[in-house]
Amino acid sequence: MWYIWDLSILLSALCLVIMLLLIARRVLQERRGRATADQRRQILTALIAFSENRDREALKAAVLGVPAGVAIDAGFEFISLLRGEERDDVLVAFNECGLPARVARQLRKGNVAERIHAAEMLAALGSDDASASLLSALSQDRAREVRIAAAIALCDLGSLPLLGTALDFIGAAGQRSRRLIELFRRFPRSRFNELAVHASRVDASPFVRAATIDALARAGGFGFADFFAGLTGDAAPEVVAAALRALGLTGHAEAPAILKRAMANDDWDVRAAAAESAGRLGLPELTAPLSALMDDEIWTVRYAAANALRSFGLSGERLLREIASAEVSRSQRTASLILAEGPAL
């Protein structure tokens, strides 16, 4: 029993000593924090002065006069507010002071949060060596969040490797992240066919395929309508739903037939996407299948179908009123609720 007592005293004393050391460390940090705040003020003042007088030498002197970490942090925040020639001038000054090299070092040696931030800063600073550092991070970094950030930065710099290669570097676990949506949305138009190729790969993750379809639909326009129509026959419901939503944005000659078929799909997400797209495209020929969907067992589908009917204008409203005044049923209740939506009279 004595060892319980002895060990407790030992452990508690140890904890108290560690805590006292941490308190002492904090006192020192507080002093350092004040100095850092002063330096940050100096650098921001110099940047503001530079935007008035464009005195690059004075700016460089101010940047070199404070620790690189402070200059990088304050500088990055400041350049995110600038555009055009003024921004380019500041970037030249930063490059001459060697800040991108420091950021690249942070990309290699910092903790995960610092490395992600460094990838973003390198894209903003746009130095000559930035792409090489980012490519190295994309292919070698241990953390998938950093690899994704590096891919996004490379995309901004126009240096992203082939999409398949980039996704291989990001790894399977990283391919679940919604950050990929942002990566795809930044893709340049000239590389849209890569997105299309990936969206067609049946061995790729349905989440990633759906994200590529979404990005293409937002930026690619009608040029990909045939492609989306083809994907509505895919085996993965997530991909089919994304393709249907995309068709809702681009439109397609075969859209009524495709959407009608999709409204009978086993997956509720597909049925909801079909109803949503029918409403968006304004296809009154789909009134009958949409009325049938008002009796769907899933609320989201019923709601999408009713909204689609409502978006058809007077004819849709009339049909909803008919359903609402019929015998009590799931369709009747949905129709009444949709018709009542809005401020109470």
Place this chain on the structure above:
Amino acid sequence: MIADWSQEVVLAATILSWFIIGAGLAQTTIYLLQLVVAGYALSQRPPVARSALLWQRYGDVAPPIALLVPAYNEALNVVESVHSMLALEYPNFEVVVINDGSKDDTLQRLIDAFKLVKFHRPYEEALAHQPIRGVYSSPMTERLFVVDKENGGKADAQNAGINVCRAPLFCVIDGDSILEPDALMRAAQPFIDDPERTIAVGGTIRIANGSRIEAGRVREIRLPSRLLPLFQVVEYLRAFLMARLAWSSINTLMLVSGAFGMFRRAEVVAVGGFTKGSMGEDLDLVIKLHRYMRDRKRKYRIQFIPEPVCWTEAPETLSVLARQRSRWQRGALECFFRYRSMLFNPRYGRVGFLGFGHILVVDVLGPVAEVLGYVLMPAFWLLGILSAEYLLAFTALIFIYGVCVSVSSLILEEAELQRFPRARNLAVLTAAAVIENFGYRQLNNFWRVKGCWQFLRGNQGWGEMTRTGLGGAKK
């Protein structure tokens, strides 16, 4: 004859002492293991990124969130709370306040402050709850909806909110709490990084007593000036930073606080939402989610992340605190016995063994064994039945290891997060972490045993929570 009798007494006392010391040892071992796991998990977590960077990084891909705020007799705080919620930094969210049949003028204050008008909003009646009297919207902001319903308790109100909301994720928060402006963005991060597997995320609850609060925001973090809330600051640190982080890192988190938790709506609806009338509706929901996902052999994550912070008001009087702690204890026992089939059930893996094992040791046996020890161990020693060794071992387990665990939680906080602004705060908290083991801890265990007694007697009352109001108290 007398010798035989006394031998039996000594034997019984020794067995009882071993049980008490065994329970204490088991608890202490769990705490120390939690510390090690939490320390490791925290050291692996990336340091906190600045809010502005988060917005830039995740703003475009952040999923829509509904903030559900059940309010019962919250007239004092509700308008300020809603203002602060509407000012949260998140690209796509709605605030759904559920007035749970308040007896005061909670609804009227909301109507006046936000010029609310009645509004028809179609919704899925996926979960059962007391009838809704009306839904209101505000011409001042399209983000705000107020649901006025008949009284049915917190879980019932939350279920009504889940029905009415339309976002795929919802976040529950108490009406008297204050979220940090970037809390939603931080809490949503696991749903962005791993949207398929993440089904629930809990953040940190911190105590706002003593801090300077203006316009529904914590402007300056200060420690409470009164002892009782100060001890609770240490307690919350221990609960969140040590316990939840540790359990989360092995995907066995059993509790996402009802004061601030984010959930995926589809799974919550699938398990039937919050259990009405439950004393620990938050614990109950998380256990149901574990059971549901494991029954279906689906991969999932229920995570705690320390960065998003929700500020709450801690009880400042013994009577209110006693009621709160008894209620929490009843909630833990109720969930433990309701889902007892999961205990040590191989089907539920680590949730059944570790999660439920932890509840058994810390919440079911722990308080009873400890309170028994307060009375019996000194008595046995005074009567000469037990040697001083036993008494010292018990003292070490109750007091000295307690100091070690509390101070270690503070060490974790300071080494990895540094959320207390001044070195002086740390010194005060270190003193509190030591002192709370001599009196406050014992009182707490007494309230928990009282909770056990109330549970056995079937007492289901919540008790009144007297509030002074976060903003008002600091003026």
